[in-house]
Amino acid sequence: MNDLLKLDNVETYIGQYHILQGVSFEVKKGEVTVLLGRNGAGKTTTLRTIMGLNPASKGNVMFKGVPIQSLPTYTIAKKGIGYVPEDQGIFAGLTVEENMRVAIQTENEETAKRMEWILNLFPDLKKFWKKPGGLLSGGQKQMLSIARAYVNENELLLIDEPSKGLAPIVVEKVMDSILQMKDQTTIVLVEQNFMMASTIGDCFYIIDDGRTVSQGTMKQLKEDEEMKRKYLGIA
Amino acid sequence: MDLIINLTLNGLATGMLIFLLAAGLTLIFGLMDVLNFAHGGLFAWGAYSGLWIYSQTDSFIIGIIGAILMGFLLGIITEKWIIKPVYGNHVQQILITLGLMLVLSEMLKVIWGPNQITASPPDYLKGSWELGGIIIIKYRVFIILVGFLIFASVQYVLKKTKIGLVVRAGVMNKEMVQALGINIQKVFMFVFMIGAGMAALGGVLLGPYSGVIHAGMGMEFAILAFIVVVIGGMGNFKGSVLAAILVGLSGSFMAYYVPDLSLAVNMLLMAIVLIIRPQGLFGAKG
Numbered sequence: 001m002n003d004l005l006k007l008d009n010v011e012t013y014i015g016q017y018h019i020l021q022g023v024s025f026e027v028k029k030g031e032v033t034v035l036l037g038r039n040g041a042g043k044t045t046t047l048r049t050i051m052g053l054n055p056a057s058k059g060n061v062m063f064k065g066v067p068i069q070s071l072p073t074y075t076i077a078k079k080g081i082g083y084v085p086e087d088q089g090i091f092a093g094l095t096v097e098e099n100m101r102v103a104i105q106t107e108n109e110e111t112a113k114r115m116e117w118i119l120n121l122f123p124d125l126k127k128f129w130k131k132p133g134g135l136l137s138g139g140q141k142q143m144l145s146i147a148r149a150y151v152n153e154n155e156l157l158l159i160d161e162p163s164k165g166l167a168p169i170v171v172e173k174v175m176d177s178i179l180q181m182k183d184q185t186t187i188v189l190v191e192q193n194f195m196m197a198s199t200i201g202d203c204f205y206i207i208d209d210g211r212t213v214s215q216g217t218m219k220q221l222k223e224d225e226e227m228k229r230k231y232l233g234i235a
Numbered sequence: 236m237d238l239i240i241n242l243t244l245n246g247l248a249t250g251m252l253i254f255l256l257a258a259g260l261t262l263i264f265g266l267m268d269v270l271n272f273a274h275g276g277l278f279a280w281g282a283y284s285g286l287w288i289y290s291q292t293d294s295f296i297i298g299i300i301g302a303i304l305m306g307f308l309l310g311i312i313t314e315k316w317i318i319k320p321v322y323g324n325h326v327q328q329i330l331i332t333l334g335l336m337l338v339l340s341e342m343l344k345v346i347w348g349p350n351q352i353t354a355s356p357p358d359y360l361k362g363s364w365e366l367g368g369i370i371i372i373k374y375r376v377f378i379i380l381v382g383f384l385i386f387a388s389v390q391y392v393l394k395k396t397k398i399g400l401v402v403r404a405g406v407m408n409k410e411m412v413q414a415l416g417i418n419i420q421k422v423f424m425f426v427f428m429i430g431a432g433m434a435a436l437g438g439v440l441l442g443p444y445s446g447v448i449h450a451g452m453g454m455e456f457a458i459l460a461f462i463v464v465v466i467g468g469m470g471n472f473k474g475s476v477l478a479a480i481l482v483g484l485s486g487s488f489m490a491y492y493v494p495d496l497s498l499a500v501n502m503l504l505m506a507i508v509l510i511i512r513p514q515g516l517f518g519a520k521g
Contacts, residue, residue, distance in 0.1 A: 093407055
């Protein structure tokens with residue numbers, strides 16, 4: 001068994017709304033698993049449920065074989081899950097340096113190495129090291145958010161719509177960086193941009209109306225025009 | 236000139252006392268989204284407990300330390316058992332903290348009696364200096380120095396330490412702080428404790444400054460502190476010190492030149508700021 005993460009029939013309410021009504025999927029170590037689906041299908045809530053930000057009311061979320069669905073968010077993060085939210089979650093009044101510093105859980109040689117690696121991957125962050133996070137461009141904020149999630153030795157990264165609102169040239173840059181990170185960590189990616197999702201992803205799950213309705217390899221999805229049309233609105 | 240300097244020192248000293256109360260209030264609001272109407276009660280408890288310890292030990296320093304420790308203790312109890320159950324619900328927060336304010340004030344009367352208690356500074360802080368014909372009251376200078384020292388210390392912690400960084404990040408985005416593996420509840424408790432300790436320090440310093448303390452002093456100063464928090468920008472620590480100085484100075488000068496308007500001027504200041512800059516002078520938009 002090499003499932004790093006497993007969701008088993010997870011249900012989540014936000015207030016009175018029953019958002020997730022049975023999401024199940026497995027994430028294999030070393031792979032990029034892409035969650036696809038239309039707007040409002042429940043992809044973002046799925047990531048938030050894994051992080052404990054919208055805790056599951058039913059079902060199991062297992063990380064490395066251990067249930068985590070009833071743990072507080074900070075404990076889940078400490079177990080080795082990095083999170084890049086849809087709105088990037090940048091601390092606007094903190095500098096780029098401070099945004100990175102606040103994320104570091106333990107300062108050691110490994111973290112220093114990871115910091116160096118990620119800053120080489122995103123040289124813009126080095127350039128704007130002392131600049132407030134709120135003054136960065138959309139693409140730079142996305143890079144900072146990804147860098148912050150990567151800097152700790154997280155075994156799993158949850159990345160929510162990294163291409164959202166970015167210019168095509170910036171999307172390519174972000175995509176290249178995720179491709180480089182792919183060799184070093186396992187990733188769950190929520191992405192509406194099919195080009196990006198299909199380039200980066202190894203396998204996919206489609207979420208529709210709060211339920212996983214389909215799964216397979218990315219190669220299968222690329223060839224399945226009917227599924228793309230039905231669930232993703234791609235002609 | 237003598238008058239202007241003395242009014243300025245008086246205003247600065249009052250401003251620093253308000254700052255000690257407002258700083259905790261603004262940090263607690265910014266980080267925890269809690270409107271703590273009981274904060275004035277912690278201020279009054281600092282005054283009573285600190286001055287009682289001072290009277291028992293004959294040491295003002297021990298009295299100050301005792302007041303701060305009392306603030307820490309009450310802060311922890313308040314956060315853990317009163318505020319925690321009502322996080323996220325402003326109406327319940329207002330009701331429960333207003334209730335706590337009343338309980339804290341009445342308990343002071345039960346323990347120390349309903350009458351005012353007189354207080355005076357220790358001998359080494361009594362009297363004044365004369366500099367070039369200008370009389371400078373020692374205790375006012377002491378309050379100003381303590382106020383600036385506390386401001387500088389908290390500013391250092393906020394800017395230079397990891398916990399300070401976490402607090403600043405938490406003010407901006409609590410959820411993300413947790414998603415980075417930080418236990419925000421512990422940070423809440425820490426901030427509440429520090430805020431309560433600062434309020435208690437303000438209370439014990441006020442006693443010898445005004446000469447008397449009474450159970451209603453918390454509410455009186457809390458109103459000024461709320462005005463300062465609004466003017467400075469809710470959640471903005473630096474804004475709270477500048478707004479407190481502004482309120483202290485305007486109160487001091489107005490009390491001398493137009494006494495009838497000395498209370499109204501703070502409300503007027505707040506109204507003007509709210510009209511021109513609803514987020515406060517130093518608060519972030521949105």
